[in-house]
Amino acid sequence: MTVNNFYDLLNNKILVLDGATGTELQKSGMPQGVCPEKWAFDNPEVIMDIHKKYIDSGSDIIYSSTFGGTRLKLSEFGLGDKTYELNVKLAKLAKEAAGTKGYVAGDIAPTGKFIEPFGDFPFEDAVNVYKEQAKALLDGGVDLFVLETMIDIQEIRAALIAVKEICDLPVIASMTFNEDQLTLTGTDPVSALITLQSLGADIVGCNCSTGPDKMVEVIKKMKPFAKVPLLAKPNAGLPKLKNGKTIFDMTADEFASFVPDFLDAGVNLIGGCCGTSFEYIKKVKEKVTGSLPQKPRIKSISALSSARKTVFHEIGKNICIIGERINPTGKKKLQEELREGKFDEVKRFAVEQAQSGSDLLDVNMGMSGIDEKKMMINAVKILSSSSNLPLVIDSSNPEVIEAALRIYPGRALINSISAEKNKLDKLLPIAAKYGAMFILLPLNDNEIPKTADGRINIVNEIFSKAKEYGFTKDDIVVDCLVMTISSDQNAAKETLKLIKWCREVFKCNTVIGLSNVSFGLPQRKYINAGFLAMSIANGLSMAIANPSDELLMFLKYASDALIGNDNNCIGYIKKFSNLQDKKDKKESGKKDKNPEDMVYDSVLDGDKENIIEYIKKAINNNITPNNIVDDYLIKAINKVGDLYENKEYFLPQLIASAESMKTAFGYLEPLLSKKNNEDNKKKIKIILATVKGDIHDIGKNIVGLMLKNYGYKVIDLGKDVACDKIIETAVNEKVDIIGLSALMTTTMTEMKNVVDNARKIKNNIKIIIGGAVITKSYAEEIGADGFAKDGIEAVKLVGKLLSN
Numbered sequence: 001m002t003v004n005n006f007y008d009l010l011n012n013k014i015l016v017l018d019g020a021t022g023t024e025l026q027k028s029g030m031p032q033g034v035c036p037e038k039w040a041f042d043n044p045e046v047i048m049d050i051h052k053k054y055i056d057s058g059s060d061i062i063y064s065s066t067f068g069g070t071r072l073k074l075s076e077f078g079l080g081d082k083t084y085e086l087n088v089k090l091a092k093l094a095k096e097a098a099g100t101k102g103y104v105a106g107d108i109a110p111t112g113k114f115i116e117p118f119g120d121f122p123f124e125d126a127v128n129v130y131k132e133q134a135k136a137l138l139d140g141g142v143d144l145f146v147l148e149t150m151i152d153i154q155e156i157r158a159a160l161i162a163v164k165e166i167c168d169l170p171v172i173a174s175m176t177f178n179e180d181q182l183t184l185t186g187t188d189p190v191s192a193l194i195t196l197q198s199l200g201a202d203i204v205g206c207n208c209s210t211g212p213d214k215m216v217e218v219i220k221k222m223k224p225f226a227k228v229p230l231l232a233k234p235n236a237g238l239p240k241l242k243n244g245k246t247i248f249d250m251t252a253d254e255f256a257s258f259v260p261d262f263l264d265a266g267v268n269l270i271g272g273c274c275g276t277s278f279e280y281i282k283k284v285k286e287k288v289t290g291s292l293p294q295k296p297r298i299k300s301i302s303a304l305s306s307a308r309k310t311v312f313h314e315i316g317k318n319i320c321i322i323g324e325r326i327n328p329t330g331k332k333k334l335q336e337e338l339r340e341g342k343f344d345e346v347k348r349f350a351v352e353q354a355q356s357g358s359d360l361l362d363v364n365m366g367m368s369g370i371d372e373k374k375m376m377i378n379a380v381k382i383l384s385s386s387s388n389l390p391l392v393i394d395s396s397n398p399e400v401i402e403a404a405l406r407i408y409p410g411r412a413l414i415n416s417i418s419a420e421k422n423k424l425d426k427l428l429p430i431a432a433k434y435g436a437m438f439i440l441l442p443l444n445d446n447e448i449p450k451t452a453d454g455r456i457n458i459v460n461e462i463f464s465k466a467k468e469y470g471f472t473k474d475d476i477v478v479d480c481l482v483m484t485i486s487s488d489q490n491a492a493k494e495t496l497k498l499i500k501w502c503r504e505v506f507k508c509n510t511v512i513g514l515s516n517v518s519f520g521l522p523q524r525k526y527i528n529a530g531f532l533a534m535s536i537a538n539g540l541s542m543a544i545a546n547p548s549d550e551l552l553m554f555l556k557y558a559s560d561a562l563i564g565n566d567n568n569c570i571g572y573i574k575k576f577s578n579l580q581d582k583k584d585k586k587e588s589g590k591k592d593k594n595p596e597d598m599v600y601d602s603v604l605d606g607d608k609e610n611i612i613e614y615i616k617k618a619i620n621n622n623i624t625p626n627n628i629v630d631d632y633l634i635k636a637i638n639k640v641g642d643l644y645e646n647k648e649y650f651l652p653q654l655i656a657s658a659e660s661m662k663t664a665f666g667y668l669e670p671l672l673s674k675k676n677n678e679d680n681k682k683k684i685k686i687i688l689a690t691v692k693g694d695i696h697d698i699g700k701n702i703v704g705l706m707l708k709n710y711g712y713k714v715i716d717l718g719k720d721v722a723c724d725k726i727i728e729t730a731v732n733e734k735v736d737i738i739g740l741s742a743l744m745t746t747t748m749t750e751m752k753n754v755v756d757n758a759r760k761i762k763n764n765i766k767i768i769i770g771g772a773v774i775t776k777s778y779a780e781e782i783g784a785d786g787f788a789k790d791g792i793e794a795v796k797l798v799g800k801l802l803s804n
Helices: 003-012 021-026 038-040 044-057 073-076 080-098 123-139 155-162 189-199 212-223 252-258 257-265 278-288 332-339 344-355 372-386 398-407 420-432 454-465 493-506 512-519 524-537 550-562 569-579 581-591 595-605 611-620 625-645 653-672 672-679 698-711 723-733 749-761 775-780 790-803
Strands: 061-063 103-108 145-149 169-173 203-207 230-234 239-242 245-248 265-270 302-303 311-314 320-326 360-363 391-394 412-417 435-443 476-478 509-515 542-545 685-690 713-716 735-742 766-770
Touching: 021 038, 021 044, 038 044, 038 080, 044 061, 044 080, 061 080, 061 145, 073 123, 080 103, 080 123, 103 123, 103 569, 103 790, 123 155, 145 155, 155 169, 155 189, 169 230, 169 398, 189 203, 189 212, 189 302, 189 311, 189 332, 189 454, 203 372, 203 412, 203 611, 203 766, 212 257, 239 775, 245 311, 245 766, 252 278, 252 512, 257 265, 257 278, 265 332, 320 344, 344 360, 344 372, 344 435, 360 372, 360 766, 372 391, 372 398, 391 398, 398 420, 412 420, 420 435, 420 454, 420 653, 435 454, 454 476, 454 493, 476 524, 493 509, 493 512, 493 524, 509 512, 512 542, 524 550, 524 790, 550 569, 595 611, 595 625, 611 653, 625 653, 625 672, 625 790, 653 790, 685 723, 698 713, 723 735, 723 749, 735 749, 735 790, 766 775, 766 790
Parallel strands: 061 103, 103 145, 145 169, 169 203, 203 230, 230 265, 320 360, 320 542, 360 391, 391 412, 412 435, 435 476, 476 509, 509 542, 685 713, 685 735, 735 766
Antiparallel strands: 239 245, 302 311
């Protein structure tokens, strides 16, 4: 099926998807703890019957039973070498079951790894893992692909790139958002949408985690900015335990009652996830029959995204500042660090520019004596984790630009594409492949036109070529070329003419590199500020500038207010009402920090590379190892916890800080006092385990890392752990607390089994539980001592239980 065929279907009706498959397999006899893909492979009549029942219930599209079909997941059952065989067969079974009544989506899901830059699993390895599965599903005859239940924007990017590089079938990209409308790694619905639709996803949506009432709000947020159709596949409410079995609290009729809300919100494809069955899909079908689908409200959008933020660019709205400081030209300290492979200055410039008001960060690694491509990749990885601002990839080398775009977990801006044949022919397809916006630089191999008319000709030439790759005017930002007025008195006038033409005639966004205008003149800041005001008045969209220049930034806010770009002067008021506070912070930040304060900052910043160096200096300053732990490390990780709870930090920062803490403890442990070491021998013991039948352990591993950082002794039994082993270890090791994890509704009942057996030994062991499908009410229902939704809550819960 082609993308156009798929869109033709969606133009005429709402498409109904299937419901849950795993629970139906269990109802049909699949034991707990086995590989679902292998069991379905060995019992083809069962999986085909499930597929057929969904088709008969009204599903237009069914998912192949390959949710755990990557080599990484299958290897956990010793089946990695069966990856191709299992996926091909399961795809063929789904196709046979669907017949001519429906379509089959090849189901691709998380690997269980965190992908760089948010984790340690290499991005290209993830792409290759997904390519292997996708090729098998393609050979099995699937009609399209669905990437579902993704919690990490970088992992779904890897899967999307993998599929797009092997075929041109339609691809659905579906992420999982928690009740706070964020993914586990902190991506909001709009940022996910902007990133995925730009990268080539043909449908974007969400599934799992929440019931329909919460999910419809996610769709409402996406719809105004979606240029592709949207999908929703919610759970049937919340899981509960009844008669030893997991059930969901929403009936089929209740579930289907939300369908009109989804259609009003703009959903084009709808189905069910955990807790839904054939009856639910039948009810959904009844509700959508006769309803006409909403088409996307926009055809293109001028917006850039990071993993956690979107910046929109509307012509005539507030000017956007592109921070120019991450560029080694003229910066000796930055040059020295880059030659040593360090990025402290890069991170410092990112923080300073964000605090000073930058909306985007320009990243340039062009200098002699380094591998520009390698350093650009590393810079993009570091900035993706440490900054929320979208990036502008700045290089004259197309290979460097492509490498950066491939690894970047968002939609970036390329700086820049000119009419120079070597660049135009190479960079346009790269920009199109990765869905990047680009700065259009109106010069060619022969000249840099001095007049606006000459530049306009080149703008039209480049845009005509760009349209062949699907670009619209929303995807470009014209660089209006600022030349120095000290050598050409008309230079500024010509630039202003081009800015005005772009806004009023061509109708696209514009950018200038501001400081060129004043080159060779005294007191350049006044020329720069004056020219910025004139440019804004003529319709400028963006300026590449130093946001630390207060005069420049003050004038930007004032100009926005004066010409009506700042609605009710809100931006101006906000800027200057907080000015003194920011100045005080800036002054206090100028003071040289002592090494022990840098230890504290290293935990906050996730700087595991330098924390040992600061610890050594602190010890040389007569700060004892015990004091470093008690007064700096513990306080810092507590602060990280507060930032995480307040949604100022997200999972990537939490993990980075925990790793820094781990590095520090690894160095300090042999140096701690005898009393401290004796206390360590007596410290609280905690068992962690993913229960029998469940092979998911990302959440458990993060909880373990956090607990260790707070001084607890953690015994990690791993995943798919039998009840007897958990109880036996608890008794032998004389543990204080058992922590249980489950990600699947089909395995959460095993938690009750562990709780019941632990209570029989009567040694006052506390039991806490957690996992994506677990709730506080479920913990109370099975008699657990508490529920924690993440590592920070687990630490607090353990402390509370031990103090009682």
